[in-house]
Amino acid sequence: MIERAERHAALHFASLSTASGAACNESKDDLHGWDYIVEIPPTRNPNRLPDKQPRIITALVQIKSTTKNRLITRIKLSNALKAIQSDLPCFIFMFSYNDDQIKIFGKHVWSEFSEIVLKKARQSEIHGSNSLHKKSISVLFEPSDEIQSSEIAQWIQRTVNEIGEDYASKKIRIRDKCGYEKRRYIVKFTLGPLDNIMQEISDHEIGYSEFLPATDFAVYDERFGIQSSYPEIFSQKGWAQFQTQGKNAILTISNQQVDKFELNA
Template sequence: MESELDPDRIGRIGERQFEVLCERAGLYCNKSAVDVMGWDFIVEFPMVPAGQALPLDQRPTNAARVQLKSTLGRAGNRIRLSLSAIDRLAKDPRAALIVVFRLRADGELQSAYLVHLIGNELARVLRRLRLAEARKAHDINHTDISYDYEKVGVRFEPTPTGLLAALSASCGQNPGAYTIEKQRQLAELGYENGQFEAEALIQIEGPEHFSNLLLGLAPLKPHRLRVFDSRFGIRLPYQGTLFDDLEELRLTPPTLGNCEISIRGCGFGQAARFDGEMFIGPPMAEPHGPELLVRTPNFIVRLTPPALKFETVGLIDDMEHTLEEWAELLRALTLMATGRATLTIAGNDRIPSITFPVDQPITGPCLEELPLISEFVDGWLRLLTNAGLRSTARFKFDAFWESNEARMAVDILLKPKSEAHFEFQTLNIEESSPPPEGLYFNSTSFADTSITFSAKVFFEQTDDPEWRYRSTGFEALDVRPKVDDLEEYGMDQATAYDLKLIIDPRNITLAPRREAVGDPNTPARNK
């Protein structure tokens, strides 16, 4: 009876068989001269023939690093490799493979398996290395890692065709994309639940403060902070400088998904609508029980069993929004300031639509001016729509205090009974003529938009000896993007509407503003 092959002889037989199969498969097999690199062979694929499919400068090169293990299979289906060898092999950006040849007792090839160090198998290597680091077991030359090649490997026929098919399936046809994905996995595997964990000592001032912390409404200010890099659930002390300047942080509560918030008044007026996100607060028994938080970029709504709380995010003077965003926010604040509005939260599959009365007037700055400003913003948006314009600039609330001329245009063109009016000492008309009609035209701007408009003006005589003619109303005629020649525009409008009396904007003087702050309705007089 022949003696069993010793391990060294088994290894040499496997290597020669592998080299022969590579040659017969048309692969280029390069053996490692130094046995500490983690791989036995670099197997390169032939390049696409010149002049076919791709130009010479774009032909990719494809290769794999292979660790070959040969076994008689007498000790089961497991092979063992040093962790240091697998460390080098697995981290190579190209395909890293373990090929297992199972031999018969006489040295003939019986079957072959391929273990691809990508995905779960790469994660297993990285986890073992992280665990060794956590245990300070840095001598990984004397640490083994084993593989059940029948369980985690892919079996292939130990023939040239079988080897070529197995290697090609592992390496793919796009080595560049493979390398990118391999580098991503090397960087991200094990961090699926986040990279950092922290331990901090914080001071809690009471149940309400604790609730605010958990809802992310109040900053968490740690007195002592320890940060860990957590990979595969194995924590190591963080050594970088990323958190050196951290003074506070905020928690993010569990989300319930997106929702829609609408605020309506008691009449037929336009509602305000916002997109938001819902969060669930901690199940606290005190002071008011669990909270539901609805957050939008402009405000938050806190729902507790006894009450609804509405709070804007930051000071209104510090906010910066587009015209459309200002319109929704100012309309909402105006409606709620009446104390007769309703707030509806809908559009979430996990919670039914709910409506609350907003019967407690809100508090805050500029509440008396909000209705006038909100009316102006809605009106200006309507004029822009009619003119085919859109405002996209972001600006602060202070811009509304400098919008008198634009607000006058909205008042003249859109209000059924405009509070703006013209007064003249005399008009170039016959005394016996019917009440005169004139044309007023002008250009005005607000934020990043400018318009030119015209309106018919109706006059009546008064008993005032100083100002004998006063306007009684307006009829909007035209609005368009700002024109280059305003005088020519005015003459064209007068001709189109057969109006003889033309009010030149250059001859108009705005009267001083009324005492009510923010009142846009300023009477106009001739010079």
């Protein structure tokens, strides 16, 4: 069995990456889980102008290792969330040392991984824990995730290129929409004070009054069907307006400082 598998895996990754022509910069002051920043030069296209050549691919990499049969590891939830929040491509590699063989497996931080992490982070907030660095998630590698040792840099490059030049915007879209398929906000408020609630609501519905007074107006973020513990916006007093027929609209909330908050309603 190999000694110091974790360190050996990191050095082996750097050696394999540089052998493929990539620049592999070790993280010397790491606070966010990255072991390397990898820069992969593109294949030059002789038919394109210099300023139209493909860009260098910069990726953030975390290295894990195992000497057991199960291809599973754990990473801090805080670091996993940072991988999703970064617009750069992020990868997790597993070096498996078993039966005198070294096998390499790779995971791309993309939609499936994002859903798992974002849901776990939201659940942690609901349970009253914002210390995500004290929590971890499991990352399971499948046999289909295996990568040939000579093709690490090429695999990273191919994975990023398959998504396209708008990689960052697609990753942002995944991050911003994941968990909001049903709805994004829950709005709560209390009507009043009203002297005669039924009469005043009826008067408002037929147009005798333009607004109704409201108190404790709160807008909560809802992700994966889980409401946030604290409102994104709160107002002790306000006004509400109702219509007899529903239609698409923009709900605009503002305060005396003219700060505005808009959402689809």
